Amino acid sequence: MSEAGMVWIDGQRAVDPRVSIYDRGFLYGDSVFEVIRTYGGKPFGLGEHVARLHRSAAKISIELSWTEAELEAEIRSALRDAGFAESYIRVIVTRGVGALGLDPDLADEPTRVLMIHPLTLPPLPVYRDGVGVYVVDSIRATDGTSAEGAKASNYLANLLALRDAKRHGAYEPVFIDHTNGEVLEGGTSNVFAVFGDTLVTPPERRILGGITRKHVLAAASGLQVRVEPITLERFRSADELFLTSTIREVVPIVRVVEPSGEHTVGKGVPGPHTRAIHRAFRAHVGAPTHPMPWEQPS
Ligand SMILES: Cc1ncc(COP(=O)(O)O)c(C=O)c1O
Numbered sequence: 001m002s003e004a005g006m007v008w009i010d011g012q013r014a015v016d017p018r019v020s021i022y023d024r025g026f027l028y029g030d031s032v033f034e035v036i037r038t039y040g041g042k043p044f045g046l047g048e049h050v051a052r053l054h055r056s057a058a059k060i061s062i063e064l065s066w067t068e069a070e071l072e073a074e075i076r077s078a079l080r081d082a083g084f085a086e087s088y089i090r091v092i093v094t095r096g097v098g099a100l101g102l103d104p105d106l107a108d109e110p111t112r113v114l115m116i117h118p119l120t121l122p123p124l125p126v127y128r129d130g131v132g133v134y135v136v137d138s139i140r141a142t143d144g145t146s147a148e149g150a151k152a153s154n155y156l157a158n159l160l161a162l163r164d165a166k167r168h169g170a171y172e173p174v175f176i177d178h179t180n181g182e183v184l185e186g187g188t189s190n191v192f193a194v195f196g197d198t199l200v201t202p203p204e205r206r207i208l209g210g211i212t213r214k215h216v217l218a219a220a221s222g223l224q225v226r227v228e229p230i231t232l233e234r235f236r237s238a239d240e241l242f243l244t245s246t247i248r249e250v251v252p253i254v255r256v257v258e259p260s261g262e263h264t265v266g267k268g269v270p271g272p273h274t275r276a277i278h279r280a281f282r283a284h285v286g287a288p289t290h291p292m293p294w295e296q297p298s
Pocket of ligand 1: 035207211
């Protein structure tokens with residue numbers, strides 16, 4: 001991420017941004033966050049992201065002293081001040097500063113951090129050639145807790161899974177529910193499978209309800225859409241696979257890497273439905289569809 005970002009803390013521009021070491025976000029990862037991007041300078045799905053941030057905070061009992069409308073207005077105003085052509089926006093809300101101790105009641109007011117950076121996108125080969133995913137059992141801090149489905153900041157399991165994925169030559173980990181062998185989601189993404197003319201994605205259980213996922217489901221046309229569990233066995237036999245996230249949109253998956261071996265997805269190249277869905281998604285969000293990310297010159 002570029003150093004040229006701008007930061008606001010509790011609504012104030014911070015030229016030299018710092019938070020207290022007694023902030024529970026630092027001490028315990030006791031916080032929630034959102035990542036938003038702009039298209040044509042305008043934040044996409046701002047209302048949905050802010051609503052999810054508020055839901056995430058509620059799920060882990062962080063009480064917010066501002067409304068969704070106030071936070072939206074703050075983000076829009078900061079974006080205008082930042083003035084980047086396209087922006088990456090990160091909003092972090094921690095439970096706040098408090099005396100040492102695990103008890104959440106020790107915290108005072110939530111800390112709100114807004115970071116805006118120029119948007120940088122994945123390199124061309126990610127889209128042109130597709131990527132490998134590495135399959136890992138999901139044993140995450142929030143699994144089975146009230147924080148399930150919240151975008152809580154404790155990503156330790158996700159980042160360790162990403163490290164393992166990279167060590168196995170893969171781009172992204174994909175979590176499997178170890179209790180039933182069902183595919184859940186990527187380290188920072190949702191996953192989709194295409195079987196013939198049917199598009200399938202796992203239900204919102206033990207996963208983050210991705211905003212890109214929702215818009216991909218809305219934009220996909222000409223395919224039957226099913227939201228249902230996918231076993232790992234079925235996942236690896238799909239004709240096409242792809243992952244979705246706010247910054248990356250739609251990324252084709254062409255290899256499924258497991259400790260026991262590697263599977264090629266379909267013909268081992270990004271499939272026609274994945275391409276069509278990515279195009280439909282960009283049209284849906286009002287982004288240019290010529291050239292597409294896999295067509296950009298390197
Ligand atoms: C665990 C997880 N699942 C899914 C997603 C995709 O969500 P969205 O499309 O809202 O970016 C993310 C994004 O960071 C994530 O961290």
